[in-house]
Amino acid sequence: MQSATAFHLKDVTYRYSDDVCALDHVSLGIEEGESVALLGANGSGKSTLLRVLDGLYFPESGSVSVFGEPLTEEHLREEEWAFRFRRRVGLVFQDPDVQLFCPSVFDEVAFGPLHLGWPRPEIRRKVAETLDLLELSHLRDRPPHRLSGGEKKRVALASVLVLDPDVLLLDEPTAGLDPRSESQLLDFLIGWSDGPKTVVTATHDLGGIADIANRAYIFRAGRIVTEGTPEEILGDEALLRSTNLLHVHRHQHGPETRHEHPHRHTHRDHRHHDPGI
Amino acid sequence: MEKTLAALSGVLERSLHGEAISQRPGLLQSLDPRVKLVGLLALIIASAASRSLWVVWAVYAAGLGMALLSGISLGVLLRRVWLSTFIFTGIIAFPALFLVPGRAVWSVPVLGWAVTEPGIRSATFLISRVLTSATLALLLMLTTPWSHVLKALRTLRVPAVLVVVLGMTYRYLFLLVEAARAMLEARRSREVGKLPPAEERRAATALLGVLLSKSLQLSGDVYLAMQARGFRGEVHTIDEFRMRSHDWPALGAMLGAAALGLWLGR
Numbered sequence: 001m002q003s004a005t006a007f008h009l010k011d012v013t014y015r016y017s018d019d020v021c022a023l024d025h026v027s028l029g030i031e032e033g034e035s036v037a038l039l040g041a042n043g044s045g046k047s048t049l050l051r052v053l054d055g056l057y058f059p060e061s062g063s064v065s066v067f068g069e070p071l072t073e074e075h076l077r078e079e080e081w082a083f084r085f086r087r088r089v090g091l092v093f094q095d096p097d098v099q100l101f102c103p104s105v106f107d108e109v110a111f112g113p114l115h116l117g118w119p120r121p122e123i124r125r126k127v128a129e130t131l132d133l134l135e136l137s138h139l140r141d142r143p144p145h146r147l148s149g150g151e152k153k154r155v156a157l158a159s160v161l162v163l164d165p166d167v168l169l170l171d172e173p174t175a176g177l178d179p180r181s182e183s184q185l186l187d188f189l190i191g192w193s194d195g196p197k198t199v200v201t202a203t204h205d206l207g208g209i210a211d212i213a214n215r216a217y218i219f220r221a222g223r224i225v226t227e228g229t230p231e232e233i234l235g236d237e238a239l240l241r242s243t244n245l246l247h248v249h250r251h252q253h254g255p256e257t258r259h260e261h262p263h264r265h266t267h268r269d270h271r272h273h274d275p276g277i
Numbered sequence: 278m279e280k281t282l283a284a285l286s287g288v289l290e291r292s293l294h295g296e297a298i299s300q301r302p303g304l305l306q307s308l309d310p311r312v313k314l315v316g317l318l319a320l321i322i323a324s325a326a327s328r329s330l331w332v333v334w335a336v337y338a339a340g341l342g343m344a345l346l347s348g349i350s351l352g353v354l355l356r357r358v359w360l361s362t363f364i365f366t367g368i369i370a371f372p373a374l375f376l377v378p379g380r381a382v383w384s385v386p387v388l389g390w391a392v393t394e395p396g397i398r399s400a401t402f403l404i405s406r407v408l409t410s411a412t413l414a415l416l417l418m419l420t421t422p423w424s425h426v427l428k429a430l431r432t433l434r435v436p437a438v439l440v441v442v443l444g445m446t447y448r449y450l451f452l453l454v455e456a457a458r459a460m461l462e463a464r465r466s467r468e469v470g471k472l473p474p475a476e477e478r479r480a481a482t483a484l485l486g487v488l489l490s491k492s493l494q495l496s497g498d499v500y501l502a503m504q505a506r507g508f509r510g511e512v513h514t515i516d517e518f519r520m521r522s523h524d525w526p527a528l529g530a531m532l533g534a535a536a537l538g539l540w541l542g543r
Contacts, residue, residue: 103424
């Protein structure tokens with residue numbers, strides 16, 4: 001694992017069943033240090049792609065390589081290779097309840113290092129440091145079901161960041177968050193992705209894309225429709241409409257005036273990016 | 278079904294109350310969870326093995342004393358333990374009053390059933406032992422976060438995999454009860470009046486089916502999330518327990534009291 005390319009996918013196809021093709025001949029490359037957004041409506045294949053990149057799903061056809069080496073089931077069966085891969089690539093799931101399966105926040109954050117065989121004193125030190133970084137120290141003994149949505153997301157993020165991964169895969173990181181929690185999380189990610197780390201974010205929320213990505217792919221029905229900079233993508237209204245990332249928003253201004261304008265999918269402050277006004 | 282869910286929600290609310298107690302300052306709260314687990318377990322064994330009622334009652338009194346010093350209201354403790362003990366153990370102990378042979382001390386009018394002296398003694402023993410054990414166990418649960426109780430079990434060489442499975446069961450029980458409650462509320466919001474029993478059963482079956490399907494989906498995703506962080510089938514746990522200066526005397530006192538109880542009640 002010593003190449004400048006973080007991921008390289010060639011002609012990858014993944015099916016959940018004969019009828020449901022989640023990824024259809026997808027080819028893409030992600031360089032180390034890049035921040036990439038995977039955009040698309042629900043069911044477009046973004047989450048499946050993240051799971052393929054994290055070695056949780058294996059494609060029916062095509063190939064995936066990570067840091068220049070093939071990402072295969074065989075490789076992941078080798079303990080040393082798997083530990084190295086899991087240490088370098090971390091995935092934050094969309095639903096924090098899936099990711100927070102331990103009885104306390106401390107156990108949750110310690111789970112990764114513990115199962116990658118880190119020495120106990122190092123685990124205690126790193127967990128304390130990570131909880132501090134994400135302002136979660138006061139919650140260390142709390143069970144996950146007693147946390148708010150924003151706290152759960154931060155704990156899920158901490159449980160991955162504790163490993164100090166080179167690649168962070170984020171599945172809808174701001175879904176279900178209130179505006180303040182969303183803003184806090186995005187601010188943290190902007191700061192974190194500024195360094196040499198690779199960040200891949202799957203989302204249909206266009207709100208913070210320009211801040212957390214320098215390249216974006218648009219997906220529709222398991223296929224890549226196009227790629228470009230966030231500015232190029234966000235400026236192409238026809239493309240956003242055709243991929244269900246933009247819809248017509250109707251509302252009333254006073255008792256008389258009815259108003260229609262294109263409305264991008266964004267949760268952040270429920271902002272209207274309104275080229276028509 | 279709604280009653281069952283309400284009861285489950287009640288259990289979950291009580292666990293929330295327990296968590297609040299475990300955060301308060303107090304005697305048992307200040308002790309290492311392993312000391313509490315081992316010490317209270319030793320006292321439970323002493324009361325269960327004792328042939329002297331006085332020893333059982335002395336251990337029970339010690340339990341009430343520890344509760345007071347830990348800021349636990351005796352009203353809460355007595356209500357929770359006495360109610361369940363008399364409902365469940367009382368049913369088992371009641372026939373012993375008549376069935377154990379011995380000197381009759383009273384006879385039930387009309388029926389003529391004789392209550393015997395050894396019968397009263399057996400029933401009192403059973404109820405006292407259950408009362409004492411339940412009180413001590415509840416003290417442990419009220420003064421210790423569940424995650425610490427689980428980790429302390431490792432001290433007794435309980436396998437790590439069992440500890441982790443228990444922890445996950447507890448964690449996801451909350452989620453599934455909440456999901457079931459939300460589904461029931463959604464259904465109720467679209468109902469008018471009471472459904473016929475057959476419809477009610479059909480709706481309950483549908484709810485159980487959806488819940489099962491959700492839990493299967495969830496368990497698959499949780500397994501992936503575990504794999505993503507290095508889980509390869511072998512479970513590891515970590516604790517942060519450290520014996521402090523006052524833990525050793527407390528452990529000594531509890532083990533000493535248990536040994537004395539065993540000796541006096543032999």
